[in-house]
Amino acid sequence: MKPFQLTAAIFCLTLILIATGCTDQKETPIETASEQTTPTTTQDTVTISGQNLTVHFLDVGQGDSMLLEIDGKSMLVDAGESDQGKVVTAYLQDQGISTLDYVVATHPHSDHIGGMNEILNNFQVEHFVDSGYPHTSKTYENMLKTIDQKNIPFQVAQAGQKIEFDPAVDIEVLNPAKTYSEDLNENSVVLKVTYGTTSFLLMGDAGLETEEHIMKAGYNVDSDILKVGHHASRSGSGASFISAVSPEVSVIEVGAGNDYEHPHAEILERLQKASKVYRTDLDGTITVTTDGSTYTITTEKTGTISSRNGAYTSTDSTSEESETPGSAKSTVYVSDLNLQDEWVRISNTGSSPVSLNGWKIEDEGSKHIYTFQSYTLNAGTTVIIFTGKGTNSATELYWQLNDPIWNNNGDTAYLYDNSGKLISKLES
Numbered sequence: 001m002k003p004f005q006l007t008a009a010i011f012c013l014t015l016i017l018i019a020t021g022c023t024d025q026k027e028t029p030i031e032t033a034s035e036q037t038t039p040t041t042t043q044d045t046v047t048i049s050g051q052n053l054t055v056h057f058l059d060v061g062q063g064d065s066m067l068l069e070i071d072g073k074s075m076l077v078d079a080g081e082s083d084q085g086k087v088v089t090a091y092l093q094d095q096g097i098s099t100l101d102y103v104v105a106t107h108p109h110s111d112h113i114g115g116m117n118e119i120l121n122n123f124q125v126e127h128f129v130d131s132g133y134p135h136t137s138k139t140y141e142n143m144l145k146t147i148d149q150k151n152i153p154f155q156v157a158q159a160g161q162k163i164e165f166d167p168a169v170d171i172e173v174l175n176p177a178k179t180y181s182e183d184l185n186e187n188s189v190v191l192k193v194t195y196g197t198t199s200f201l202l203m204g205d206a207g208l209e210t211e212e213h214i215m216k217a218g219y220n221v222d223s224d225i226l227k228v229g230h231h232a233s234r235s236g237s238g239a240s241f242i243s244a245v246s247p248e249v250s251v252i253e254v255g256a257g258n259d260y261e262h263p264h265a266e267i268l269e270r271l272q273k274a275s276k277v278y279r280t281d282l283d284g285t286i287t288v289t290t291d292g293s294t295y296t297i298t299t300e301k302t303g304t305i306s307s308r309n310g311a312y313t314s315t316d317s318t319s320e321e322s323e324t325p326g327s328a329k330s331t332v333y334v335s336d337l338n339l340q341d342e343w344v345r346i347s348n349t350g351s352s353p354v355s356l357n358g359w360k361i362e363d364e365g366s367k368h369i370y371t372f373q374s375y376t377l378n379a380g381t382t383v384i385i386f387t388g389k390g391t392n393s394a395t396e397l398y399w400q401l402n403d404p405i406w407n408n409n410g411d412t413a414y415l416y417d418n419s420g421k422l423i424s425k426l427e428s
């Protein structure tokens with residue numbers, strides 16, 4: 001062990017002792033933590049409980065926050081930057097949550113734990129899971145202080161452990177490993193969540209080093225839904241790892257116009273080739289609901305736009321054909337509607353350009369219809385259609401109308417393809 005790591009480990013242990021020792025809480029291994037929740041005596045095998053597991057990927061701008069819910073239990077993974085604490089709190093309250101059975105801080109960077117104090121202060125937290133890697137930032141120290149003050153049971157995650165969140169949901173910790181990396185991101189808590197045949201891989205900000213480590217350790221990383229590591233930075237999502245995960249759906253938590261230029265273009269392209277990509281900057285909050293065999297994806301800005309038929313299995317193919325055919329797999333959709341400023345935005349998150357010739361945009365009641373003329377929306381781009389007059393360009397089109405059409409009290413934009421099939425709609 002290098003001196004730095006030794007120092008780090010001692011500091012880390014000190015923090016754990018501070019956080020748990022003063023609270024008279026026994027430091028319980030994660031495996032036995034479920035003793036504190038009500039066990040379901042009728043169910044002693046890990047089977048589908050007849051409940052839905054819902055995983056919310058919250059739009060917290062540049063940062064991460066995920067909520068897992070099943071059978072009245074909830075688990076929060078990360079809480080975004082400090083200014084997002086309120087947003088996450090409101091979202092949880094909207095779901096009727098007052099107690100969080102588990103809160104996980106993947107690593108101590110502010111875009112993941114900034115909002116944590118607000119969460120700890122607003123909700124009853126039954127278990128706190130940390131990467132255990134020490135960080136000297138005020139944000140991290142304040143978080144630990146609050147955990148201590150509130151006597152919240154504090155646990156350090158380590159690869160190989162399980163989090164006993166719900167008897168029907170298997171949550172395996174794949175990272176951090178026994179020996180910490182010197183890179184905070186690479187010590188991220190990585191979780192593989194499996195419910196029936198549907199699986200999620202939550203990467204935190206882990207990158208190539210962790211990916212290699214996890215694969216060498218022999219974990220089964222094959223997953224249906226991947227929460228892409230480190231906001232789709234080129235520090236992660238290596239080709240061999242993405243191929244091993246073979247996700248059907250990739251979710252990128254990322255803020256519009258962020259300073260890091262996340263997602264990096266080559267990573268986005270790699271993910272788009274392998275899977276259907278959702279992004280919180282374009283889609284808003286993304287929700288995946290699964291009964292253990294099929295799943296449905298709903299986004300804040302586009303409604304329900306994708307679902308998987310139970311007949312599909314995720315193991316055999318990474319090609320786009322493995323997804324639900326038809327409009328459900330459309331990568332083109334209405335991503336924004338601005339009623340006041342009179343424009344509607346169409347996005348293409350797919351990996352190939354889509355000709356919109358003959359496609360139509362309509363408002364509620366089809367009072368106004370816009371028809372695209374010889375226009376192709378390139379992969380990964382958006383186009384804004386303004387109601388008024390102007391000169392068309394690659395990214396801006398004009399309806400050329402004299403009067404506003406979108407009802408400021410609420411309206412819906414409908415997008416139809418050239419066969420008249422509804423592709424997407426967005427209510428604003």
Ligand SMILES: [Zn+2]
Binds near residue numbers: 063111230
């Ligand atoms: Zn981050």
